[in-house]
Amino acid sequence: MKRVSRIHERVKAQRRDFAHRESRKIVDRFDLIGVEALNIKGVASGMLAKSVNDAAWAFFLFCLTYKAANAGRRVVEVDPRGTSQECPDCGAVKAKTLSERRHQCSCGPIDLDRDYASALVIEARALAVAGASDLRRNGPLARCVCNAPSPSGETGSSAVATQ
Numbered sequence: 213m214k215r216v217s218r219i220h221e222r223v224k225a226q227r228r229d230f231a232h233r234e235s236r237k238i239v240d241r242f243d244l245i246g247v248e249a250l251n252i253k254g255v256a257s258g259m260l261a262k263s264v265n266d267a268a269w270a271f272f273l274f275c276l277t278y279k280a281a282n283a284g285r286r287v288v289e290v291d292p293r294g295t296s297q298e299c300p301d302c303g304a305v306k307a308k309t310l311s312e313r314r315h316q317c318s319c320g321p322i323d324l325d326r327d328y329a330s331a332l333v334i335e336a337r338a339l340a341v342a343g344a345s346d347l348r349r350n351g352p353l354a355r356c357v358c359n360a361p362s363p364s365g366e367t368g369s370s371a372v373a374t375q
């Protein structure tokens with residue numbers, strides 16, 4: 213039992229270390245960071261695995277938010293509803309099961325990694341909340357889609373940031 217608790221402690225420490233490191237990287241790179249608002253009701257009523265996951269996400273958001281505040285960056289929480297179902301290009305709802313990993317829509321036609329498509333939706337919502345449409349005019353946006361494979365090879369929890 214003691215050994216199990218030691219392993220738990222180590223995993224917890226690794227998670228914390230990861231959250232500190234990855235949130236630092238994001239804050240160093242981006243001025244505006246859009247994240248899905250945590251569903252507090254889900255935390256309270258969820259299963260254990262979900263609660264653990266949500267606690268890790270909450271801690272990551274905590275790190276991200278205070279580091280951003282210290283660095284003069286902005287973290288914007290957006291409504292998480294439907295971010296994985298909405299087309300980032302035309303706004304149509306494309307219902308998917310969790311196993312469907314691609315977002316496809318006839319508007320483009322578009323064929324994107326599901327997580328990347330969600331990130332684009334989160335980004336658009338964050339820009340709308342921040343009233344930061346001027347950021348788009350200042351050049352292309354640098355995107356970090358944590359959790360999804362990205363060109364820079366960055367990993368982490370779901371977050372979108374615009375530079």
Ligand SMILES: [Zn+2]
Pocket residue numbers: 299300301302303304317318319320322
């Ligand atoms: Zn579309």
